[in-house]
Amino acid sequence: MDNLCKATTKDGKPCTAPAQAGKDYCFMHDPDNAEKAREARIRGNKNANRRNALKKAGLENIGLPKDNYKLSTLKDVKRLLADTTNAYIQGAITVEQAKCIAYLSSTMTSNIKDADLESALKSLEERLEKTGYVNINRISA
Numbered sequence: 529m530d531n532l533c534k535a536t537t538k539d540g541k542p543c544t545a546p547a548q549a550g551k552d553y554c555f556m557h558d559p560d561n562a563e564k565a566r567e568a569r570i571r572g573n574k575n576a577n578r579r580n581a582l583k584k585a586g587l588e589n590i591g592l593p594k595d596n597y598k599l600s601t602l603k604d605v606k607r608l609l610a611d612t613t614n615a616y617i618q619g620a621i622t623v624e625q626a627k628c629i630a631y632l633s634s635t636m637t638s639n640i641k642d643a644d645l646e647s648a649l650k651s652l653e654e655r656l657e658k659t660g661y662v663n664i665n666r667i668s669a
């Protein structure tokens with residue numbers, strides 16, 4: 529291919545990226561993009577650091593649907609919050625991601641508590657009905 533970037537990489541080898549259309553350099557080596565390329569490198573480093581921190585924390589798949597991240601009990605939500613806290617402390621996720629998970633966890637906690645309360649109430653009503661001690665319909669009417 530004769531359309532490769534004409535720049536030399538920092539280890540002295542020719543850049544193997546394709547040149548941009550009508551230009552001699554790839555995006556990263558284009559002098560016109562120096563500032564954008566610098567920002568992209570910083571972003572790339574941040575992402576790489578984040579990925580490494582996630583890997584170190586054993587959470588490299590956080591954010592992806594995972595079988596073991598089924599949230600159906602308060603214990604599941606507590607585990608997610610503990611993992612999220614660890615991931616945030618290690619710099620593996622952003623404050624926005626941590627806030628988002630915390631918000632969703634709070635909503636999940638309310639829903640789980642409501643469902644648990646509803647089911648406990650239903651079971652209590654059924655037991656009371658069976659004893660014939662109290663007529664639930666009369667109470668709620």
Ligand SMILES: [Zn+2]
Binds near residue numbers: 545553554556557
């Ligand atoms: Zn290049």
